[in-house]
Amino acid sequence: MALSRLSLPFSLLVLSLPVIASAGYDDSSKYGFDGIPADSPQANPIYGTKEGIYTPKPEEKVEEKEKPYYGTQKEEKENRLTIGVQGLVLCKSDSGYSPVQGASAKITCKAVDEDGVEKSVSICSEATDERGYFIAPLSNKLSGLEKLKVRECQAYLHSSPLKNCNVPTNVNRGIDGALLSAFRVLKEKKMKLYSVGPFFYTPQPQSTPTGY
Numbered sequence: 001m002a003l004s005r006l007s008l009p010f011s012l013l014v015l016s017l018p019v020i021a022s023a024g025y026d027d028s029s030k031y032g033f034d035g036i037p038a039d040s041p042q043a044n045p046i047y048g049t050k051e052g053i054y055t056p057k058p059e060e061k062v063e064e065k066e067k068p069y070y071g072t073q074k075e076e077k078e079n080r081l082t083i084g085v086q087g088l089v090l091c092k093s094d095s096g097y098s099p100v101q102g103a104s105a106k107i108t109c110k111a112v113d114e115d116g117v118e119k120s121v122s123i124c125s126e127a128t129d130e131r132g133y134f135i136a137p138l139s140n141k142l143s144g145l146e147k148l149k150v151r152e153c154q155a156y157l158h159s160s161p162l163k164n165c166n167v168p169t170n171v172n173r174g175i176d177g178a179l180l181s182a183f184r185v186l187k188e189k190k191m192k193l194y195s196v197g198p199f200f201y202t203p204q205p206q207s208t209p210t211g212y
Contacts, residue, residue: 099132
């Protein structure tokens with residue numbers, strides 16, 4: 001009789017264990033392994049956002065830069081501007097000014113070659129026309145000019161065919177040399193054209209006879 005009394009509470013305890021276990025299991029699903037609520041931010045940490053923690057970066061796309069185009073020597077030669085010098089040669093006399101036909105000017109340039117050696121090169125212009133006008137295309141006259149780096153050019157009076165007007169003057173630096181500075185570009189001729197002068201010649205001074 002006593003044994004039957006003890007077995008009844010034991011049976012009730014055994015029957016209640018699955019219910020307790022089931023209730024505990026349902027409640028534990030709300031928590032993580034460390035007892036942290038599953039729906040809390042701590043349960044789903046975001047790694048790699050803190051300073052000092054390595055975060056692999058997505059592969060970056062490297063943009064290819066456009067390579068500079070330098071052109072070929074043939075194209076550079078075709079696009080290079082030639083150098084020309086123009087001016088007037090006149091005769092200044094007591095009666096006024098008149099053009100000197102057949103006169104010439106000299107152009108002298110200081111340049112540096114490919115080895116860095118300084119050179120001085122000179123050319124003479126074509127003879128002036130009936131207006132006293134001359135033009136001197138340097139690139140056509142100087143062989144190898146394309147290999148030189150021209151630094152400075154000056155224009156001078158060179159010659160006059162007139163016996164009665166062949167004394168050079170330094171007006172507009174016709175004797176000392178007029179520095180080439182102002183120019184305009186002739187696109188159709190691919191020329192950088194400089195202007196000098198006008199330059200002047202004068203007649204021989206008349207000698208004054210001395211008497212005794």
